Amino acid sequence: MKKTCILLIVFICSIAAYAQVIPAPESLKFNKGHFVLDTSTGITLDGLEPSESTKLTNYLIDKVETETGVRISSKKGNSKNILFEVLRYPSKNLGEEGYILNITTNEIHIAANSNAGLFYGVQSLLQYIIANNIQTPIQLPNLSISDKPNVAWRGMVMDVSRHFFNVTAIKEVLDLMAFYKLNVFHWHLADNEGWRLEIKKYPKLTEVGAWRTEIPGSVMYKQDSTYAKKLDGKPYQYGGFYTQEQVKDIVDYAKDRNITVVPEIDVPGHSGAALTAYPEFSCEKHQQESPNSTLWNGVVNPLNVNLNYCAGQESTFEFLEDVFTEVMALFPSKYIHVGGDEVDKSYWEKCDACQKRKADEGLKDENELQSYFLKRIAKFLEDNDRKLIGWDEILEGGAPVNATVMSWRGEKGGIEAAKLKQDVIMTPNDPLYFNRHQVDSDDEPYAPAYSINTLERVYNYNLIPEELSKEEARYILGGQFAVWTEFISSVEHLEYTLLPRMPAFAENMWSTSKNKDYNKFIERLNLMHYDYWKANGIRFHPKAYLKSVY
Numbered sequence: 001m002k003k004t005c006i007l008l009i010v011f012i013c014s015i016a017a018y019a020q021v022i023p024a025p026e027s028l029k030f031n032k033g034h035f036v037l038d039t040s041t042g043i044t045l046d047g048l049e050p051s052e053s054t055k056l057t058n059y060l061i062d063k064v065e066t067e068t069g070v071r072i073s074s075k076k077g078n079s080k081n082i083l084f085e086v087l088r089y090p091s092k093n094l095g096e097e098g099y100i101l102n103i104t105t106n107e108i109h110i111a112a113n114s115n116a117g118l119f120y121g122v123q124s125l126l127q128y129i130i131a132n133n134i135q136t137p138i139q140l141p142n143l144s145i146s147d148k149p150n151v152a153w154r155g156m157v158m159d160v161s162r163h164f165f166n167v168t169a170i171k172e173v174l175d176l177m178a179f180y181k182l183n184v185f186h187w188h189l190a191d192n193e194g195w196r197l198e199i200k201k202y203p204k205l206t207e208v209g210a211w212r213t214e215i216p217g218s219v220m221y222k223q224d225s226t227y228a229k230k231l232d233g234k235p236y237q238y239g240g241f242y243t244q245e246q247v248k249d250i251v252d253y254a255k256d257r258n259i260t261v262v263p264e265i266d267v268p269g270h271s272g273a274a275l276t277a278y279p280e281f282s283c284e285k286h287q288q289e290s291p292n293s294t295l296w297n298g299v300v301n302p303l304n305v306n307l308n309y310c311a312g313q314e315s316t317f318e319f320l321e322d323v324f325t326e327v328m329a330l331f332p333s334k335y336i337h338v339g340g341d342e343v344d345k346s347y348w349e350k351c352d353a354c355q356k357r358k359a360d361e362g363l364k365d366e367n368e369l370q371s372y373f374l375k376r377i378a379k380f381l382e383d384n385d386r387k388l389i390g391w392d393e394i395l396e397g398g399a400p401v402n403a404t405v406m407s408w409r410g411e412k413g414g415i416e417a418a419k420l421k422q423d424v425i426m427t428p429n430d431p432l433y434f435n436r437h438q439v440d441s442d443d444e445p446y447a448p449a450y451s452i453n454t455l456e457r458v459y460n461y462n463l464i465p466e467e468l469s470k471e472e473a474r475y476i477l478g479g480q481f482a483v484w485t486e487f488i489s490s491v492e493h494l495e496y497t498l499l500p501r502m503p504a505f506a507e508n509m510w511s512t513s514k515n516k517d518y519n520k521f522i523e524r525l526n527l528m529h530y531d532y533w534k535a536n537g538i539r540f541h542p543k544a545y546l547k548s549v550y
Helices: 002-018 050-068 113-129 167-179 244-255 274-279 314-330 351-362 368-382 412-419 455-459 490-498 501-511 518-535
Strands: 027-037 042-046 081-086 099-103 106-113 140-145 154-157 183-189 211-214 236-239 260-267 337-341 388-390 404-407 422-425 476-483
Touching: 002 518, 042 050, 050 081, 050 099, 081 113, 099 113, 106 113, 113 140, 113 167, 113 337, 113 518, 154 167, 154 501, 167 183, 167 244, 167 490, 183 274, 183 476, 244 260, 244 314, 260 314, 260 368, 260 476, 314 337, 314 368, 351 368, 368 388, 404 412, 412 422, 455 501, 455 518, 476 501, 490 501
Parallel strands: 042 081, 081 106, 154 183, 154 476, 183 260, 260 337, 337 388, 388 404, 404 422, 422 476
Antiparallel strands: 027 140, 099 106, 099 140, 211 236
């Protein structure tokens, strides 16, 4: 009986050691023996810049201590070391973000062409360390991994306009993204319901536009939602914003985790909060309060709130160029997202200045007026060495020549853009909007009743539409999922929407088709990841994922 128990423990430990890494690596081979991780383990460096080596070393030391209680040394060990190596002769097979991880009895060796690759090698190592933190000392299986991502753009859209999330919450999201090797944080900073970014030249954007009078029990705080905080029935002020110093801190925090922060400032529509602060840049110019949930209370815009910038007056473009100048100073990203979606063009149809602009520029309709508007913004961004990204509506009237199209209304816009030889990010609302339900159940928190975006559908989503030729498919840079927060007002609810769909999406984007298997993915979730989230106080969806599907 004793022998049986020992064999069972060894078997369970060997399973845990074998199969926990998400995303699944391109090549993985287990070898005999193990590496003992303890306080005598040191770190050695080869080819790294001093500042980068310090960041990576401190990151690994702190993470290992947080997860295991073991503090490894930043200095070379006597017999056991973790070696970080930037290859002197770059490997074509690894690319910019690939890595090699070799674990032998006396050394853990992570090699890559870049710091990004080293960082991803560290994430795989951390997952092995966490999975094997079941005995003292920690024993890591000897293995060899060669790994790289299948697509370059692996992102997440996070809306902080509808509901505001503080710096701590944003950093938690960035840590989860890094753990699963996602590399683009698309930050939706401005919309009708709130402007969240400090702009020093226009202080009223945050003094006024960052706040709204919300109504308890409305769509923004649905009372039947599991995660809605209890309200007392009185209207209340809701809002918040990020100072420029906080933004710099978040951008640096993301950079250290190989995540690019792409800001989104919506134009010409979805601009109600900005036009509350500065109504002179709208067509009708009347005073208004920042839109709240009643904006969509059964009738589209019943209060006639200004949502669009005026395309006819030059002052609009002067204002936006000033805003984007400050945005570009804060965000080093090559890409700036400008929205471009769901523009109510009826305002322009009634606006004398917009109609004059249309006539002066020889534009045949309001779609071409929108195209004119966006092309002016694109030109300004290009003059500053940046590229415009917009939602797929930017194709209406003709997209700016070098614009990247983010396809959200299914894949139609992405297919059209790729055939026009324009870069595309696929973000179809079905199945990649994570604010939608994960299972068909009355017990779920309140969410839009459009589609049920299950874990399996996220995992099996095919990034490349069949309608595209091999040449056209090259314009698909990657994909991202979205979290829109109309109904999400707490960190607990945010985590619940993210997990476990985030790692499913991550594996979909990172791993090649030959290495993707939904059943094996479920097994890896069960072996380590649920326990890891639970141990760290991270909420996740508890239903429907504990069994494989055959």
